[in-house]
Amino acid sequence: MSRDRVLLPRPEGRGDDLTDLLEIAGYDVVRAPFVRIEPAPAADLAPALDRLARGEYDLLVITSPATVRSLVAVGLQVPEGTEVVAVGGATARALHEAGLEVDLVAEGSGAALVEAVRRCREAVGSSDQDTNPELGSVSRSVSDSTAPAPRVLLPASSAAAPTVREGLEGAGMRVEQVDAYHPEHAPLPAEVERDLPGGGFDAIVLTSSMIARRAAQIGVHPRTAVIVIGRPTEKAALSAGLRVDARAEHPDAPSLARAVHLALAPETTALPTTSTTSPTIPAGHTSSTSPTSSTSPAAPKE
Template sequence: MSEGPGHVGPSRPVLVTRPAGRGDGLVTLLAQHGVVVEHRPLTRLLPVRGPEVDLARERLAAGQYSHLVLTSRTAVEAFCLAESPSADSAGSTGSTGSTGSPGAPALPASLGVPPHTQVVAVGEGTAAALAAIGIRADVVAAGSGAALVEAMPVASSTPTSRVLFPASGAASPTVPEGLRSKGYRVDQVTVYRPEPVDLPEASAQALRTGGYSAMVLTSPMIARRAAAIGIHPSTAILTIGDPTSEAVREAGLRVTLQAEEPTDAALAAVVVRALDLGP
């Protein structure tokens, strides 16, 4: 998808706004193309611990769900690798400190996914995160919430068609609403929350005055925060998917390019294209 100019020139750095602990892959890919990158997170991801999460894990282990639906690597880490209920997790962000990623995990087997429960991943990245902890995704959708809903069959008429959806506190309603429209009972539980992070003043000023050739936006919340700071018209706006692009447009801005899928490789491809660095 392209709405703005396709060539912005590589003379200025690219601003990557992914949360801490989530930008390294994209930064590495861009560096391989010779792109100068500044990684300045606009949000951080904080895991949620508490009785609701513990109860969801217990119900899953007890076989009460026909499907476990996961729509991000962060949801995998925050739920599948959640600390045991006895852990002292009040206010804790784990051993990763400022990254906001969940910390020292329990053994993956402690999640207790029953054999009859199908594990559904939104895309290949989420499926890979599951595989890394020994959980196989039975269904891998095409990378968006809408694609995940499409990949799920209409629910059976039995009361066992029940979905557990561990998600962000800022999750789009696309998945739960779509699955309910297909007849599923959906239990949504918040397992992490995005929290705003301020840009350093020098970076904010550069964003407003054209100091960046492009910026990468990877969530509606990040898009809204960037728009509130102010984005110079010469800066290409590159997005990870439809919800983020919609947030950009709602803020009165134009999307230069949208990634074909929500992966680091696809994001790197649109940066390269926008900077006209391709072969």
């Protein structure tokens, strides 16, 4: 059984599923959050949340569980008639746990959200709503060409890229983006600051652009495989000078676990596991990777 050492630098409260999958598969997982989440002050969120409670938005778009926690802490109220859209199953679960109904769940990325909205618009535009009741109110709210453009509240990280906002605006919506929380650098154990540039980890899993940039600042040894959650993180890692060895097929824990295994044990086709809940890699599957060589440099030294 492999005992490769994998560094998981996600914030506290995130990544438990991935940790479980990797540990079941025999990896030695070291958790050391590179960032910590600081909720936005209630006074900063109050104007937008007051408008939301008054029903001034057609859609509330939530992209992460951290956003849910920040909003609930300051008294989130969603009126009847405002649709709630979640990105990813974890965000939907957080909303349900907060007692909120979710009208649409997109796959776990901002790009998937924009694509889901686009498909809804196309589906309603080419169908008779009277004979297609299953299309739902979210679809109808963004597809009526005679009505004003839907107004969207998009609370997100202060470090969030403009991709989601720009995509929704490109789909014909009026988007107000507000900062729900602020990610900040977290203090790291001396062991991590020593072992990451020193070659003490076999792999590191990067799940945000900010985490990728901090990993590059610390330094990543060339022997350490770099796995990323999606294209924005991959782009940030490459721009920071890191070599990317594998990108998850989907932004979820099973896909990240598969990507780690393919980067560390590419000659095998399935995760070594004692649990039927761990992911299996189909025969012939290849990970999404950037072209690299065994001599490619990783992160620049500090």
